[in-house]
Amino acid sequence: GAGVSQSPSNKVTEKGKDVELRCDPISGHTALYWYRQRLGQGLEFLIYFQGNSAPDKSGLPSDRFSAERTGESVSTLTIQRTQQEDSAVYLCASSYSGQGGRKLFFGSGTQLSVL
């Protein structure tokens, strides 16, 4: 596709369940980000994949959160044992790496609701 694709667009889950959120970046983009936006809040950095380098996981809020990326393509963000405070919009963005990758392209996000 032409843009960053995220699925599902909406996810409702029960507290304590695990969820997986998927991101398909723009082809050729070697950098991939996950951000979280809670209601009324800003964009909170979660994790950053840059090419073959080790991912920057400094923004993951707890060990219940993890993310993987297959090569330079699809990424999956997994939240284990979901809590109500995990309810948010999860946004994925991709870009080229290095100096040419300053501009991020975002998907439409996954709205996660934990009941």
Add this chain to the structure above:
Amino acid sequence: DQQVKQNSPSLSVQEGRISILNCDYTNSMFDYFLWYKKYPAEGPTFLISISSIKDKNEDGRFTVFLNKSAKHLSLHIVPSQPGDSAVYFCAASAQTGGFKTIFGAGTRLFVKA
């Protein structure tokens, strides 16, 4: 530690007037700054950017000003239009930080017709 700060949660301006959105940062290693615009239920989209070697960048109705000594940047929209009503995010990145992009909390702009 918030490295990028947008202290005004919202701003309301009249159509045709100037909108000024402000952003402050704390990390002196940031060398590139961007503004993104976000409508409800959509992802943010890039609006305008500026390198730290410049102090001004203009694109149509949008101008970004950078004051490095004050670690402050601002986005000017003139004239403001109702379609500009959205949330605006300030963002910054540093080459030394592996180009990781950090965002501010956003400012919601209302442009009244």
